[in-house]
Amino acid sequence: MPNKRPKTRAGLRMKFWILLAVLMSGLFVVYDLWLVWREHSQDPVILAAAARYGVEPALVKAVVWRESRFNPRARGKAGEIGLMQVGELAAREWADTERIQFFVHSQLFDPAKNTLAGTWYLRKLLDRYAGTDNPVPYALADYNAGRANVLKWAQGPAATNSTLFIEQIGFPSTKQYVKAVIARFEHYKPIFPPPNTQGAR
CATH class of the missing domain: 1.10.530.10 (Lysozyme)
Structure with missing residues (x-):
């Protein structure tokens, strides 16, 4: 029983960093698309x-x-x-x-x-x-x-x-x-x- 809490916290931290990485990747993709749009907008x-x-x-x-x-x-x-x-x-x-x-x-x-x-x-x-x-x-x-x-x-x-x-x-x-x-x-x-x-x- 005492070992379950650290594992749970470690799992939550891992999920947090994975989610953050996914969000950052999404932001970079959106920014790249915006740059492409802006370059051709005129x-x-x-x-x-x-x-x-x-x-x-x-x-x-x-x-x-x-x-x-x-x-x-x-x-x-x-x-x-x-x-x-x-x-x-x-x-x-x-x-x-x-x-x-x-x-x-x-x-x-x-x-x-x-x-x-x-x-x-x-x-x-x-x-x-x-x-x-x-x-x-x-x-x-x-x-x-x-x-x-x-x-x-x-x-x-x-x-x-x-x-x-x-x-x-x-x-x-x-x-x-x-x-x-x-x-x-x-x-x-x-x-x-x-x-x-x-x-x-």
Whole structure:
């Protein structure tokens, strides 16, 4: 009789830890499913903006991934907002170009408007460096650090050779940003259909 209580307590402890392990496993599964859902939750607006401005949707999605991790309410340290972390100056330039009346920056918390503005700006940057062997690294560096810095780094052969340009990037954070977005761009490419290169600009 005296030995039954310890065995019962040991059994209860074992059941508790088994139940806890099952619950934790379930939580991890739910969290993983939520991450998958979140990563694809903005695909419709990304595809629409990419088609509108003739940018590869995989590139737009890679920028969204890096800028906000698909959080439409994200805020940056310098006032950038939304999925693509669009600043007020770029946002107003987009709104003026598209003749949007009564525009205010906070409207870009809307995912559709944000991806339109951000993709329009990305298209502008890709066109700016169209004379290079690959405008993507230049455009991404400009998106992250601004044109003045890109012009400083794009000296000599690096002015048109994108591989050399990446090595010339003077800010470690920007170099990491460019490499991370390009890697994610390649990761997303198989997911999307070929881009519509005739998209309106």
